[in-house]
Amino acid sequence: MLIEHSTAATLTIDLGAIAQNWRFLGTRAGSSSPPKAGPTAASTSTTAACAAVVKADAYGLGVAEVGPALYQAGCRDFFVALVDEGIQLRTLIGPDATVYVLHGPQPSAEIECAQHALVPVLNSPDQFQRWSNLAKMRGERLPAALQVDTGMRRLGFDPGDFEALSSESFAAARLSGIEPILLMSHLVSAEDPADPINRIQLEQFEIARKSWPGLRCSLANSSGIFLGPAWHFDLLRPGAALYGVAPVLNQHNPMRPVIRLQAPIIQIRTIAPGDRVGYNHTWRASRPTRVATLSVGYADGYLRSLSNRAMVRFMGQTAPLIGRVSMDTITVDVTDMPAHQLTPGAQFDLIDSAHDINQVATEAGTNAYEILTSLGPRYRRRYLAA
Numbered sequence: 001m002l003i004e005h006s007t008a009a010t011l012t013i014d015l016g017a018i019a020q021n022w023r024f025l026g027t028r029a030g031s032s033s034p035p036k037a038g039p040t041a042a043s044t045s046t047t048a049a050c051a052a053v054v055k056a057d058a059y060g061l062g063v064a065e066v067g068p069a070l071y072q073a074g075c076r077d078f079f080v081a082l083v084d085e086g087i088q089l090r091t092l093i094g095p096d097a098t099v100y101v102l103h104g105p106q107p108s109a110e111i112e113c114a115q116h117a118l119v120p121v122l123n124s125p126d127q128f129q130r131w132s133n134l135a136k137m138r139g140e141r142l143p144a145a146l147q148v149d150t151g152m153r154r155l156g157f158d159p160g161d162f163e164a165l166s167s168e169s170f171a172a173a174r175l176s177g178i179e180p181i182l183l184m185s186h187l188v189s190a191e192d193p194a195d196p197i198n199r200i201q202l203e204q205f206e207i208a209r210k211s212w213p214g215l216r217c218s219l220a221n222s223s224g225i226f227l228g229p230a231w232h233f234d235l236l237r238p239g240a241a242l243y244g245v246a247p248v249l250n251q252h253n254p255m256r257p258v259i260r261l262q263a264p265i266i267q268i269r270t271i272a273p274g275d276r277v278g279y280n281h282t283w284r285a286s287r288p289t290r291v292a293t294l295s296v297g298y299a300d301g302y303l304r305s306l307s308n309r310a311m312v313r314f315m316g317q318t319a320p321l322i323g324r325v326s327m328d329t330i331t332v333d334v335t336d337m338p339a340h341q342l343t344p345g346a347q348f349d350l351i352d353s354a355h356d357i358n359q360v361a362t363e364a365g366t367n368a369y370e371i372l373t374s375l376g377p378r379y380r381r382r383y384l385a386a
């Protein structure tokens with residue numbers, strides 16, 4: 001439990017921005033125009049429905065809040081990775097929503113999957129067989145998504161196995177007790193429109209879906225939505241972009257920023273030229289330097305690779321992080337900032353709309369997905385209502 005005047009850093013999560021990002025992505029369906037305008041000036045053409053990927057606790061932002069916000073915004077197709085995540089999500093949203101489990105069930109988890117009305121993504125002949133066995137045992141048809149591997153070599157039927165399954169086709173799948181309700185695959189490099197793998201995967205997917213006429217199809221993750229309408233099919237499957245991650249490499253980010261991370265000053269001191277700061281003394285002062293110590297560290301998922309690289313902000317001004325990121329603290333050079341406002345308790349912005357997760361990811365040498373999913377449990381979390 002956090003006391004009222006804790007030094008804990010504050011993570012603010014804008015549920016309204018997530019809902020707006022979801023609506024915006026939905027309006028991209030069938031559209032090939034470049035993403036200029038952003039969520040506030042969206043077109044109205046809709047051909048594909050828009051799902052929401054909320055695996056890994058909604059990318060670290062809290063599925064207990066994000067799930068209901070998206071449901072209220074109108075989302076009726078949700079994807080999680082694990083059966084456990086699906087069971088939790090089912091308690092948070094209405095029974096008219098479909099919850100897909102990307103990993104499919106582990107052996108003997110099929111019963112739980114069915115009991116909680118989860119739709120497994122069947123990724124292999126083995127998973128297909130086990131789901132079919134359960135259906136026969138229960139004497140009912142159980143819905144499932146089928147995933148075909150078009151290049152990721154991670155999850156999904158090998159094209160050969162899929163062809164074998166398809167040659168038996170719909171009717172046979174029904175006889176085996178399985179009611180396929182979605183055919184899907186996952187893109188390898190969709191954030192890079194110039195990568196030829198995007199078209200190769202599209203072609204592979206087109207081949208796979210020929211054997212299943214009429215079956216609902218889904219290929220595009222967040223970035224895939226921006227490859228163009230050919231990749232859209234019937235159901236868009238964004239995760240990252242809902243949470244503010246830029247969907248296209250080196251291009252204007254049309255998504256609304258979703259999180260703000262603030263950490264308070266705990267202590268301020270002035271050090272002399274030649275003094276060194278932090279573990280292993282990796283930063284050395286070349287002038288009299290005022291150092292502010294802030295309450296956030298790698299235990300909070302503020303990555304250690306941001307050492308000597310991140311920029312933080314205070315009242316619109318920018319200051320560099322100096323020295324190593326510690327477990328619970330970082331140190332910032334505030335020499336050039338207005339001294340009288342820099343007092344213990346004053347809040348610095350580490351991630352905000354002026355310096356978002358995408359920029360912090362660049363500083364950390366990783367992607368924005370890892371910044372989000374690393375956000376720790378120690379923050380004071382504030383949710384802005386949708």
Ligand SMILES: *Cc1c(COP(=O)(O)O)cnc(C)c1O
Nearest residue numbers: 053186221222237238239240241
């Ligand atoms: C995680 C995931 C997504 C969402 O991808 P984003 O890049 O976050 O939009 C979609 N489909 C599958 C199969 C996934 O694993």
